[in-house]
Amino acid sequence: MTNWSPTVFTRVMLGVAVLLSAFPLYWMLVIASRTNADAVAVPPPFLPGGNLGENIVAVLNNEDAKFLLGLTNSFVVASIVTVSVVIISTLAGFSFANLAFKGKNVLLLLVLLTMAVPLQQMGVVPLYRLMVSMEWTGTLKAVILPYLLNGFGVFLMTQYTRQAVPMELVEAARVDGAATLRIWWNVVLPAVRPGMAVLGINTFMLMWNDFMWPLIVLTPDNPTVQIAITSLNARFSTNYTLIFAGTALSIIPLIAVFVVFGRQIVGGLMEGAVKA
Amino acid sequence: MSLDTLPRTARTPRRDHPPGRRWRSRVDVKAMPYVLVSPYFLLFAAFGLFPLAFTLYYSLYDYDLAGTTEWTGLGNYAALLVDEDFWNAVVNTVGMFVLATVPQMLLALFLANALNKRFRLRLAIRMSVLLPLVTSVVAVAVVFTQLFARDWGLVNYILSWFGVDATNWRAERIPSWLAIATMVDWRWTGYNAIIFLAGMQTIPRDLYEAAAIDGASRRRQFWQITLPMLRPTMIFVVLNSTIGGLTLFSEPTTFYNGNVDGGSQGQFQTVAMFIVKQGFREFDYGYAAAAAWLLFLLILIGALVNFLVVRRIGGTK
Amino acid sequence: MLISKRRGMAAATALAAATLAVASCGSGSGSSEPTSSGPVTIRVQTFGGGSNFGYKNAITKWNAEHKDIQIKEEHLTDQFEQQYWPQMIQWLTSGTGAGDVVGIDEGGMGLAKAHPEWWADLKEHGLESRKADFPAWKWENGVTADGKLFGLGTDIGGMSLCYRKDLFEKAGLPTDRDEVGALWPTWDDFLKVGQQFQAKVKDSKWADGTNTLYQVVLYQEAAKNGNVTYFDQQNNLIVDKNAAVRTAFDFAQKLTEQGLTAKLRNFTDEWAAGIQKGSFATLGCPSWMLGAVSDNAGEDGKGKWDVASVPGGGGNWGGSWLAVPKQSKHPKEAAMVADYLTQAQTEASIFTDFGNMPSNVKAQQDPAVQSAKNEFFNDAPIGEIFAKSAASLQPVFLGVKHAQVKSAIESVVQGMDDGSVAYDKAWQQLVDDAVKAAG
Known part of the structure; x- marks a missing residue:
């Protein structure tokens, strides 16, 4: 050796x-x-x-400087997006990986296609006009909503669930009379936790560092932390x-979070990278 | 990373259920899969399909700061194709992408190979190479901008030991690309190394042992076993870097104090910055929307090229 | 496993519901909502380097006297054309983000005037009465074509040169401001003195960069060319036809070709640090630049700087207005604040404290203004330098897209200096970029 x-x-x-x-x-x-x-x-x-x-x-x-507000806002935005993306992706991933339904392949292909589209960059103009017409500019809502959509998350969880949840397990639960959602909760969730962790970390980082869209849609009064630093820099x-x-x-x-959860983050990243 | 999308056959439940329950169960089995994927697709319709369709729509109009809007058909696209500033942004984006990605991939590979050895403090070292990732991108760009300052930056100071004259990193094209590529690489090399490391650890060790018995050197083992076996991981990493690199925005914007011009002559203006400048500094929404479509095209081409390149690397050996 | 099923389902449902609930009220911490009780806060947004609009003391004074209306200044950035104005346009069109009172540089007034829908009408708040306080041109520039009063004049530019006495001394040049002014009857003389200076002083440059002096020459020349710069009175782009632009450009090119600049663009942080560290000996100084210089130089710079006259005649670079955006939730109070900040007394004290020359005629005539000296600039008689010529200043017409064109042109003028634009291609590029920016 x-x-x-x-x-x-x-x-x-x-x-x-x-x-x-x-x-x-x-x-x-x-x-x-x-x-x-x-x-x-x-x-x-x-x-x-x-x-x-x-x-x-x-x-x-x-x-x-609005620094504390920036930190709080970033935390709120990143947490909400992370929780919803993880839940939405886990549900869809389970469906794609373990359930049979018509049109599945077409839908999955659609997910794959959306992964290649940097929606928040490509769609800035209509998204911005939408936020203006809803009078949502300057609010966190405007930052959160476009990011709830995450094709990568669905893809990752589909792949991960396929590897982590054997069909036999799902079928056995079905035979026991468990409804689909219950199977998701009792069988799938415990098994895909590492995948969720990777997706969660990725999403959180992505949102925490998001810059272009908040720069367009937020104002310095109500910034995320990246915008707070930028306006600090300008002012x-x-x-x-x-x-x-x-x-x-x-x-x-x-x-601080990284130091405390370092082992899990490194481990999760590595496991997620291999299984997906 | 398998891309197979074939459904697995689901067997029907064997046990008999009371009629009501059976009906409910059938609805559950038939409808639930759609219900579970529906949140994603509803959001996709609202924040995916809608913006894409409307980007197309906006791109067909000419907006002016004075408030007028005129139908222009494909006029914006035609204008973009002959717009020197747009091509400048494309060249900058691709240039910085190549300048950042090639060394980044090589460094990450070698770093991963080093991390794959046995040594003390393994977790601590893995964590420290991941450290750049958990810093925030604008904060880091601010620090690098100071390091690359013309008159008092540390980089110029160190270069002056070797007799190099002060470089104006924000005024000259290639130096500005180098500075920005450094920021990008600092941030992502460690992360990619960890992903590669994960891939390396799935390679069966007996492959190496067999090769060692055959007398293959370590370097040879790396090129002939590690690299080809890493191909799926590499495709993932490279595609990710492609999308990230071609939509680069935060680092170059912060490098010019939050200004999307990217230097006095757009020396480091990327396509994403060009879009923001057109749409939200000059308020030509149509032009920005058309540029967004062309950016998408650029990403597709970039992804395809990279995919083909990576597939070739160590593929046929 | 079976036992926990029900509880699990409930938990999952609750979690999902909570997520949606939080997401749907994610706007909770939205921007400063007006509160029905308590003092009204009026946000005044400004730009410019150093002490910028010079409102610090005036705001402290108001806030001490008015418990019910508090002014909060938000200095957004040093740069008007590149940063402040595009952002402001975006906020004005989108309906959120702009302050209750916003500063607008002369370069933005054409566009502001063309968009009456952005502004509250100050006539509705009784400010029509202020007409007699301002020179006709300053007043009329704040009135839209359909008669809406939206802007009140703050300062005007005037023109001078700021110079470092200690560096002049080092170069063996005279340091007395009258003698200094006598060194350079023409711009060619100015360049010659610069060469002498640099022959003697090695680690400092003669001028900050190409831009401040380019602007000075441009506005001087504009006075000789029908008081227009980039646009004619009909709003046609005349960059390539106006001799004033070419003359100013040629001068900037000579300045950088002869290596007389520190290659710094005004209102960048390197430029600000250059002021502090003495990287350059001169820069073009309209009245409002004094505060930028003194604030950036800090206490250590006191007495090292002085103000001299410019080569050639006078001119008027810069000057701003205050407007109340329609989106303000407190237009009445905002109008009161705009009124206060442009009063003769306020503008006069801003001049004596920081240097921004009042546009308010009564302030200009104030003996305290006329005899004002600036302590930081070695007790330079700024009243004499700026106030005396204020009444005779000619307004320069600026087009609707002046700010956009100015920004594009400055980038070329600066690009020549930092080496990113070749000298022989610079003029053509300046014209091309101007055409493009004018859309």
Whole structure:
């Protein structure tokens, strides 16, 4: 098994990869903990300074930054979309994978086709006009609704359910007299949980980082966190410590979640990637 | 990643049920599958079919800032095909995509191969290469924009050690692409490596053992076993990167302070930015809608090309 | 498994219902809803670098005196044409997002005027009475073709050059503002002095970039060419026919070809940092630029900067208006705020505090304004420099799509400087891009 032990080169490469992954985040902290003059100094500062707390308080106290609102909004948007996409996809995936019905192949093909269409980019014009005519611009509804549709989710859950739920299990439950929804709840759901986790993480990340559509449809009064950083950047373009303290704040919640659930996230991602 | 879509045959229940229950059960079996897929298709109708159809509709009209709307038929498409700015955006998008994706795939593969070895702190290392993914995209673009600043950026400072003059990363085309490709790669290389790693772990080890007995070197094993066996995973990763890369928006927009012009001369304006600029900065909705259709075409072509390329890689050996 | 079935189903149903319920009221945390009780908040949206409209002190004063109406300034961005105005147009057409009072630069007024449906009529709030406070052209630009009063004048541009005294000294040039002004009777002299400067000072450039000085020359030349720039009075694009544009362009090209610029575009963060770090010695300064310079330079810059006259004659670059969008939920209070912010007293104190030259005639005549000195700029007699010439300033006609064309042209002028546009192709590209932007 000598094949599986790493060479020196491999170790070095991994070390570099880890350093590079962490460096921009380290840099964010360096600037966020210094002064504006340091941020534009040459040579640049390489070590963190002592103003982190002060700068973070400044962001949180800055009414125009709308930072907490941005974080809350992003959390609300990402959670609602994630929960609904996971439920909708799991239901449809079960139907496609384990149930027989007429027109199934055509419908599944349709799902596959929609996967290739970047709807939120392609449909910006009519979606925007729709939101305007419904007077929904500036509201979170406008950000959430177009993303409830996720062809990738249905496809992923169909594939996953196929692998994870043997037909025999479904049929046995049927013989026991269980209705379809009950089979979904009792047989399918427990088996496809890892797939749901992967889809959930993916969807959450996608929504958290969504930028183009919120930039069009939201206003800086009611931003998601990405829009909050963008308007912070536009409004206080030379106040680097404020901007960097803001960006640091915006990713701390995500990193905290990641550190706590790291094992599950890495495991889930890997399992999902193989089974789908 | 199997794409087979054949239905599996469902056997009918054997046991006898009371009549009412049987009826209910039959409705359940017949109708429930449709009910279960219906949320998706209802949403598809509202937020998929409707926007696509209306994008087509809008693309046939000419909108002006002053408030007039005129039927123009295929005029917008014709104008786009000879619009230098549009082609500039296409070239930028494809250029940045290639500049980002090729090294990203190679790095991710080698990184995955390295991660597949046995070493201490395995989980910690896997987590740290995934770290970029859990940061938010705009936040990271802000940091990179500072790193690439002309007058005080760290990148120019380090380059100055080697006697390189300060580069204006936002003014020159290729440097701006490099800066943006760096942001994209920083974000996605680790993620793709983890996906590749998952694929690698499904490759049976006896294949390697057999190859080792035959005297194949590690490098040879990588090219002749790992790569071909990874093909399905690669198709998934590459298709994903294609869609993401060709709709690139956040990084280049933030790189120019939230402005969709993409540099003074559109040095790094992507097609997605072009669409937003036309539709929501110049308010020519028709032109933006037509550009959106052409973007879709571009993605289809990109996906097809990549699919064919990946299929060839190690495919026939 | 069987026991948990019912409970499971119930849970699933509840979960689904909850999701839909949350989704359908996802707009819960929508934008600032008006509340029936408590003070009314009037959001004033502005743009521009540094202290921009100079409203800080005026707003503090109002808020202390009016508990029932509170003003909140939202400075959205430094850049008008590229960022603020397109965003504002989008909000005005979509019906949400715009503040209760919004600032509009002269470049946006043509379009604003062409869209009466965007604005509340200030006549309905008794502001017709303000007519005598403003020069005729400033007033009329805030009235639509069908007679709706939508905009009140804030500031006007005027023209000067800001320069770094300490850098001038380093280069062995005079530092006294009158002597400095005497250095450059013409723009060619200005370039010559620049060469001398750069021969002596290595780590700073003569000018900030191509753009501020291009604008200064453009508006000077416009006065000699029928007071038009990119559009004629009939709103036809005349970029390639107006000698003023060509002259200004040629000057900008010389400036960058001779390597006299720090290659910075105004109102970017590199430019702001350049002011602070002394990357360049001069820039074109309409009155409202003073606040941008002093605010970006910070305390350390105090006394290092001064104001001199420009080569050639005077001119009027910039100046803004305040308007109340129709979508405002508090048009009455918003009109009161717009009224307050354009009063003679307010505009006068903005001038003395920050430098934006009042468009209000009574403010211009205020002795405090006429004799004002600016502490930051080494006690420069800004009253003398700006107020004296204010009455004689000629309005420049700007077309409906001036902001769009200006943005396109500035990109080329800037592109020459940062090397992305070749000098020999620049003029043709400027004309082509202008035609395109004019749609």
